[in-house]
Amino acid sequence: MIDKKFKLLLVFAHPDDETSACGGIIIKYSTLGHSIDVCTTTNGDKGDLGTGDLKIDRRELGKFRETEQKKVLKYLGANVPFQLGYGDQELEKMSPGVLSEQIYNVYKKVTPDIVITFGPKGFSDHTDHIETHKAATSAFNLYKKENKHSKLFYLAANEDFVKRFNMILSEIEKSPTHNEDITLESKEKISALKMYKSQKDAQDLSEMFLTLYKEFGAIESFVQIYPEITIPKTSSLLNSHQIINMML
Numbered sequence: 001m002i003d004k005k006f007k008l009l010l011v012f013a014h015p016d017d018e019t020s021a022c023g024g025i026i027i028k029y030s031t032l033g034h035s036i037d038v039c040t041t042t043n044g045d046k047g048d049l050g051t052g053d054l055k056i057d058r059r060e061l062g063k064f065r066e067t068e069q070k071k072v073l074k075y076l077g078a079n080v081p082f083q084l085g086y087g088d089q090e091l092e093k094m095s096p097g098v099l100s101e102q103i104y105n106v107y108k109k110v111t112p113d114i115v116i117t118f119g120p121k122g123f124s125d126h127t128d129h130i131e132t133h134k135a136a137t138s139a140f141n142l143y144k145k146e147n148k149h150s151k152l153f154y155l156a157a158n159e160d161f162v163k164r165f166n167m168i169l170s171e172i173e174k175s176p177t178h179n180e181d182i183t184l185e186s187k188e189k190i191s192a193l194k195m196y197k198s199q200k201d202a203q204d205l206s207e208m209f210l211t212l213y214k215e216f217g218a219i220e221s222f223v224q225i226y227p228e229i230t231i232p233k234t235s236s237l238l239n240s241h242q243i244i245n246m247m248l
Contacts, residue, residue: 007035009112011103011136013128014044014088015069016196020205021123021155022116023076023189024182024220030077038073039082039106040066041099041132046088048200056198062087065198072195076188082106091131097138099131104139112150115140116222119154119173137225144226153178156223161216176221177229186218 008029010018018026018038030036043062050056056064066083073081084102091099107115117136122129133154140152156176157167182189190209196202
């Protein structure tokens with residue numbers, strides 16, 4: 001049993017990124033009493049305009065998705081999100097340092113022990129993901145100077161998963177140091193994804209995860225960036241390599 005409580009901050013680009021990437025650990029660690037915050041850099045206003053019978057006006061999509069995210073995060077057990085509200089594909093047009101400074105201000109408010117964000121390829125090569133990675137990492141490099149015990153993680157994928165989907169990732173994103181077993185949380189994670197009714201991607205992912213978790217096991221994978229650690233490639237990652245446990 002872990003008695004000490006920690007603060008986790010997830011920094012992603014679009015409403016629903018946090019659930020597809022980390023829904024399992026949000027549920028797991030919020031249930032254990034840890035504080036989970038989410039910072040989302042865009043409002044996803046160039047996404048789908050609804051699924052099923054739901055039809056959304058393009059002008060209303062950004063606000064709709066932000067409202068959706070608040071409901072989903074409440075369901076998962078996270079705090080009310082920090083929503084920076086930029087439009088899709090606007091991040092790469094911003095002046096250097098602006099987004100990083102805003103994210104750094106979120107760090108100062110939350111004072112996280114652990115930060116999780118995208119790696120260099122953004123896990124999908126999406127420009128918003130990549131710009132969020134750059135800004136979140138730059139902000140962390142400043143934050144860690146005053147918070148030396150904080151840790152930074154990127155999303156990662158195991159080798160079999162990368163090969164199955166022919167993913168184009170940086171080497172660091174293909175080198176997980178931590179596998180989180182989310183078997184007990186997987187059904188709730190999938191239910192949370194389905195709550196993003198505005199987005200076809202979220203609906204498709206919820207169905208895909210049902211298959212993937214049977215084939216690969218219900219895990220979420222991460223690579224620890226700071227402080228740097230090394231796990232030999234020949235060694236098998238155990239589910240006990242959990243993010244919170246590594247804080248002890």
